Amino acid sequence: MPELPEVEIIRRKLAPQIIDTSIVSIRFRRQDLRIPIPKDLKKRVVGYKIIDVRRRSKYLLVDFANDQTLIIHLGMSGRLFFTSSNRTYDKHDHVLFDLSNGKHLRFQDPRRFGILTVCETPDLDNHKLFSHLGLEPLSDEFTGKRLYLICKRSTSPIKNFIMNAKYVVGVGNIYANEALFLSQIRPSRRGFRVTKTEAYQLCANIKRVLAESIEMGGTSFRDYVDPYEQPGLHQLHLRVYDRENQPCRACQMPIKRIVQSNRSSYYCMNCQK
DNA sequence: CGGGCGGCCTGGAGGC
DNA sequence: TGCCTCCAGGCCGCCC
Numbered sequence: 072m073p074e075l076p077e078v079e080i081i082r083r084k085l086a087p088q089i090i091d092t093s094i095v096s097i098r099f100r101r102q103d104l105r106i107p108i109p110k111d112l113k114k115r116v117v118g119y120k121i122i123d124v125r126r127r128s129k130y131l132l133v134d135f136a137n138d139q140t141l142i143i144h145l146g147m148s149g150r151l152f153f154t155s156s157n158r159t160y161d162k163h164d165h166v167l168f169d170l171s172n173g174k175h176l177r178f179q180d181p182r183r184f185g186i187l188t189v190c191e192t193p194d195l196d197n198h199k200l201f202s203h204l205g206l207e208p209l210s211d212e213f214t215g216k217r218l219y220l221i222c223k224r225s226t227s228p229i230k231n232f233i234m235n236a237k238y239v240v241g242v243g244n245i246y247a248n249e250a251l252f253l254s255q256i257r258p259s260r261r262g263f264r265v266t267k268t269e270a271y272q273l274c275a276n277i278k279r280v281l282a283e284s285i286e287m288g289g290t291s292f293r294d295y296v297d298p299y300e301q302p303g304l305h306q307l308h309l310r311v312y313d314r315e316n317q318p319c320r321a322c323q324m325p326i327k328r329i330v331q332s333n334r335s336s337y338y339c340m341n342c343q344k
Numbered sequence: 345c346g347g348g349c350g351g352c353c354t355g356g357a358g359g360c
Numbered sequence: 361t362g363c364c365t366c367c368a369g370g371c372c373g374c375c376c
Contacts, residue, residue, distance in 0.1 A: 074370090105370090144371090148368095199372095200371090293368075
């Protein structure tokens, strides 16, 4: 499941291969993703030079020289990878891009929670999918001080809070659990009960788990692979996520699983208060 | 108005 | 081996 680190890895590996090329043709096999793929997408991007590949939250952004930006979201099960032109189709290969440098990219997404759309580059921040988005966790604007100031006002559980894209983007279930473990805070603790010191630690630990995962090539649970279809290694280093009843890596107590807002939360009863 | 939660979607796992 | 149920989860939209 691609969260911020996985999307960032895809961006880094894709960028040097596709910047300065253009899309020669696009073939759609299915257009009914979470949002229907716009009918005029081809017309807006085919034939124009790719000038940048960016990331905002879990969205991958491909900028074209004609001021159009292709917006790609991988949802839960999406994959974007290079392939040979004669490879047989998987039933979930929905979109195929042929590039001017002879490479071919496929967008595959069994669950179809993904998004493929386009907008005028200058309008991106006002786009419906982007206008409400909060801070980038790896940016310098995301600080312990700011995290403390906003979570102080929140009555909701801290885990829900750090997963809320309105405040900080890109932190999904895996990394929220991991960062709270490192910060020794239980996921059920209310935002306003997090102290200033803890908020500073939580901020640092969110940055730390995201950066660690990027270094290890991301977390590959079920679906994630990079553009060369290689899985990451971070799943081997998870401290609490998906480790119910397994010993805590710090104190050996069995890891506990609870459900919050229909999502599994994992924590150590002994280490996290 | 903050925020909880249902629903979208499919494959895989587990129970019987 | 097959059928059923449940679960995974990002994100919008609904609703309290």
